[in-house]
Amino acid sequence: MYRYDAIDKEFLTDRSNEFRHQVGRRLAGELSEDQFKPLRLMNGLYLQLHAYMLRVCIPYGTLNVAQVRRLAWIARTYDKGYGHFTTRQNIQFHWIKLRDAPDILDALAEVNLHAIQTSGNCIRNTTSDPRAGATAEEIDDPRVWSEAIRQWSTLHPEFSYLPRKFKIAVTASAKDRTAARVHDIGLALRRGRDGTLGFEVMVGGGMGRTPFIGQTIKEFLPATRLLSYLEAVLRVYNRAGRRDNIYKARIKILVSSLGAEEFGRQVEEEWAQIDAARADLPDTELARIRAAFIQPGLEVLPPVSDSYEAARAANPALARFARNNVSAHKAPGYAIVDVSLKAHDATPGDANSDQLEAIADLAERFSLGDIRVTHEQNLVLPHVKQSDLPALFEGLVAVGLATPNINLVSDIIACPGLDYCALANARAIPVAQSIAQRFLDADRAELVGELKIKISGCINACGHHHVGHIGILGVDKKGEEYYQLTLGGSGAEDASIGKILGPGLNADQVAPAVDRLVEVYLAERQGEERFLDTYRRIGMTPFKEAVYVDAH
């Protein structure tokens, strides 16, 4: 894991002091709310329906034990005892007082956490693979490049007042767990024919009211030229991106209006003029960052643990957990464990202080102190010995975190919705809960298999509904909450934008409709097809007919 040295620590102290000073000026009336707003946003502080919300950055979704314990303490001390993990691998606290914010940032800085650039029209936290450094699938460790981007983008002077927010994802496996194609820039690590590392660069993906899948503008960018190329992309965007309309200000609109080819040409032209020696990281620095991610402590183990195999055979609950939440690790005898934050009666992505502390303890005992956050609002313990899995499972059961539903119908992404958010048109959390309730039968959920449901409480699409296999969008129709269903979206390597199923539904019609969609899939599926595959093969009509049969 990357360790902050004295320079990183002093930087966070300076940032924290700066914000304390700015809050003081705001509370004294020296700054107007209009002047203060971008400053608090760049420190992750939003004004929501009921209170301030503080969004804490979790760089590329990686946490250590001390950090998780501190998040638990902050939730208990300054919030109502819980935090909400987001689709950007961050955590947010929804019940914060402005006057407490500087103290919270100090407490975060003590464990090398911060809220820098978790909001505002700047470069946001880089998304990466929660299995980085643990999966055998990866071409390279994407955290190396994510950390390089973190440093480069932190208070970048030229790119702190962009037309709109800017999100970058780095993925390194054929299976994309970062939603790279719906980021402003998606970077997919590739190995060139000569064995060198490079990136496929995709730009202009995004969701919101005009969703786009990112388009490739460079097939193979030599990895060592990453920062100069990012500089070129950001500079073209900073100059040419629209600033007259907030809804047309993202890079996706610029790429769409110019065409990806022309945008790519402008980037190349700009890139050719940048002094690589100034802009690109020296090899020594890349090597320094890389060294920080070499995982110490992995033991040489037999590929199969007999005690684990026996425990699994004896305990059906453990066996179910193993089927759904445990994946292969690159090291023999180890496993990657997904920890679901989607219990059927829970708010998707929420964890309370007790749970956070339990996760920290379990990670310390069983996962080399490493904890990851996924963009699907779950946690990952990436380095667990198979022989420790039974004990870990019991530990998770004890705090309600052993829900065996990863990638299943109840593993739902949902934004905070109208329960918290000032922008929302409709609630998202109760809808997620009603679907989870409907699929309580775990055998049936497993029979259905991978099914990604994503719910947004408004068109800003924080719940990624556009890329849900089933997407659910809350809309306001004459003061009433309605839900529009979309089918066929994907945020993974086979990215696509979902298509609208039909007229909007009431809140209590959503779960039954999902049930009917699932029944159509179960009746129609061939072989190993996922819901998404069946939809792509047979099209919208059978699904539509099943949901709206009563309307005929």
Next chain:
Amino acid sequence: MSTLIKYTANGATEIENAFVSVVDGEPVPQGADIIVSLGRIKAEGEALLASGVRVGVQIEPAEAVEDLAELLPRLALVAVAFPKFRDGRAYTSATLLRQRLGFNGEVRAVGDVLREQAYVMTRCGIDAFVPADGSSAAEWSRAAGHFRHVYQTAADGRTPAYAEPGRR
């Protein structure tokens, strides 16, 4: 005359602004140092530059600073405009003036110029400021120099964290 803050590695000082901003279409005052628009310098550049006064040009966010390339050696300053503090295009203009066009004269921030942006402005190579919030030179200096470390190269030439001797 408005106050101008000049910022150097040794800190910030307040000086009198000797330049008059000339609105397009209005006559140029005799004998005064002037700041004119990009359009005007393109149209009347030779006459203005031959008149013996110091000449600066103001670049608006939508204008390409590269258009000044040939004139730069003869300009006393370039003013980059911030019609709103949120409009970040001038950061690119200033950066390109320093890094690409090699301009060593004054780059001045005008418009909605606030102390909260002193740090990023300075890092982009802006070295003169007409603050809109009444900031003193001392306040400006404190805001601009607040961070002991920087993470990336920029037009101010500061050593990034990765090149600091203490990096571990």
